[in-house]
Amino acid sequence: MSADWFRRRFLPGGPLPAPRPPRPRASPVPYRRPRFLRGSGSSPGTADASCRPNARPVRSPVRGRALPWNAGYAEIINAEKSEFNEDQAACGKLCIRRFEFGVEEDQEWLTLCPEEFLTGHYWALFDGHGGPAAAILAANTLHSCLRRQLEAVVEGMVATQPPMHLSGHCIRPSDPQFVEEKGIRAEDLVVGALESAFQECDEVIGRELEASGQVGGCTALVAVTLQGKLYVANAGDSRAILVRRDEVRPLSSEFTPETERQRIQQLAFLYPELLAGEFTRLEFPRRLKGDDLGQKVLFRDHHMSGWSYKCVEQSDLKYPLIHGQGRQARLLGTLAVSRGLGDHQLKVLDTNIQLKPFLLSVPQVTVLDMDQLEPQEEDIVVMATDGLWDVLSNEQVARLVRSFLPGNREDPHRFSELAQMLIHSTQGKDDSPTQEGQVSYDDVSVFVIPLHNRGQGRSSH
């Protein structure tokens, strides 16, 4: 990865540029031989990403030329068999400009020396569907949205307690007490910024895809270190876990039609017109047919965690809003995830039924206090797209990590190699640690992020 690219993307060098609209393109990430990115080892802020090719070639429906400003980090995603990558990634240093409390119209930007920035690190994985367009846009855009959102609240982030008014002026003497009682901390502003950044990025992607006549969507998994905390924001079915010597801790949960069933059914209950009379919002063990009519059959509605029986009517024979189990579960027969970016134009095949109303772009954010955690040298975060987690459990990944790292302490590239090893272990080879030799046929992308701070590089301001 080019350091220049990150300087261009992340480091301020004057006024923040306006978002740059991507232009229509066809083969945004052309086929490349696998190349594994090497980070600088164990210092935080470096990451090692390896990607497995998609074994089932997916050809994007869109065409165009590769954008030069995409070239800087495209090599961290690799494909062997597919023409275009649907997995995309981005990582780098995040520099947030601080400015002084100032008059609203005339804020003073202090951009002269490093002390005037909040610095952190950013890693992101995007798993596209319906083509790579949304994933590429997200990889090019989300960090800019995040930087902008963080800069909009940075005054509050660097104060001992976020002030009620961003100006810092106390309108009423009791204002700090109200903020205190609500328990609002600097980290809540970062969580809010991540939530807003995902939404802003989703809007940008919607506009850009429409303008360029492209389609598609993607999941987004982002990790950010800032002010001694690690933030993991997830919208989709990628996953991040913390692996320590004695602990495996999920840092995200997956958002799929199955895990968000009640939210999705609830929306269909409130707005039945979204189903256009073509789907039933009720869940049954399988799709019902004519011979089930009049029978009392197991079902669940939006208000139910449990199951009950209902007498089958004609309308229950419609295609279910959420159909299938586990990895096969689909929303409106179309989509396997319920959160992510893009998909503004996505419709059920041969209908005008839109999926976007059922999708959320807002991520769930987990916060990890690095000071409390006191990371040891082999404590890492593993971020990966669903291709990895389809065939390896959290515990299996942890076992692989624990068997690999101790024997490679002197290898400066051991975290890169661990990422590669995790991807190779999804190939179903003889020495594969996966159960019953399971093989992933999906794209697989992995970041390995060492958390230990060797006295340098820790995010701070």
Place this chain on the structure above:
Amino acid sequence: MSADWFRRRFLPGGPLPAPRPPRPRASPVPYRRPRFLRGSGSSPGTADASCRPNARPVRSPVRGRALPWNAGYAEIINAEKSEFNEDQAACGKLCIRRFEFGVEEDQEWLTLCPEEFLTGHYWALFDGHGGPAAAILAANTLHSCLRRQLEAVVEGMVATQPPMHLSGHCIRPSDPQFVEEKGIRAEDLVVGALESAFQECDEVIGRELEASGQVGGCTALVAVTLQGKLYVANAGDSRAILVRRDEVRPLSSEFTPETERQRIQQLAFLYPELLAGEFTRLEFPRRLKGDDLGQKVLFRDHHMSGWSYKCVEQSDLKYPLIHGQGRQARLLGTLAVSRGLGDHQLKVLDTNIQLKPFLLSVPQVTVLDMDQLEPQEEDIVVMATDGLWDVLSNEQVARLVRSFLPGNREDPHRFSELAQMLIHSTQGKDDSPTQEGQVSYDDVSVFVIPLHNRGQGRSSH
């Protein structure tokens, strides 16, 4: 409590009677001197409930005569200073009639011998507001709704795996596999029955209150033991915890305008007309005033877990949809809970703005496998209304339990006395274990449920 009452209420003796409509009344629970109910000690299915009087007298707006069928268990709720109790309780044996898989129109009821029933136990606490009417109706009705809902699915509950079709006939050979893949178990039918029973009871209360010109609502916390499992269903701000020698485990979570902020804001976002232009759905640290106009102020909207800043506009000065912190938080300036039964007629004072659309009657259900738990002799569940939890934390209650029970092993009434002791400890006496001598001025009701099975009385079929 009269055993006859429970036989009448819970034990079948022929066809299930139709729900009995309550009649209008005024003083449903007249003042009584405190009387503490004694259970039979440590055998499951007995419970010890003690109630503290409401120190701030609340006079119900409704008047009428006490119903004779209410007298059977009213003594488990006691009041000293208030004329009418807003806390109500019910407990007893739950007998679910089993019937054979039969022809839909001609089902055979088997009611001849005990083996043909599923038996369990039921405990319920209802904390009323706006008068005791809803709480009394709930205490008289919910167990009947639950029995009816359980009897409607009992065929599925007693099968090895709930059949897809309640008739037991397999329409397609793969049906059991679909049920298996969805992971549907007998306990999911009990959870579904609890969810449906709460909703059915809410509808009954709505009809009855309207017919009798009464008002009010109540929270509901229910514990049920059935087929070796403990189910805790909660809608409101009461709480149940499991206390063991080395463990304190919450068995419920509270549903208040604060804990359900995002759901409530989301509804106001989808249906802004519910606020009639009088409220803002946004959350701020305090209510905004004219001098905040134009300032950037901390806020949260429905999609946000974190906080951000927004520029204050005129519409932000409206009264907030959810206002206040902690125990003072109110929905539409009116209600301190966001789930419960009743409140069908409740409106914001001097407006036509209804609260019911924002309230859920459906409970959250927690399931505890008693066989896996292997309860020891002093393992108990403490169920209590918010009056207790306002002044005692889970850990404080656990400490009180652990300091009381070992020294009273020979006392057959020790669980009753523990319930009384917990209530007394909310009175702010010198030996009170509460922090800084906190006193509860609310009604307080407590059930202590011993889990240990001394070889008899365990729920089974």
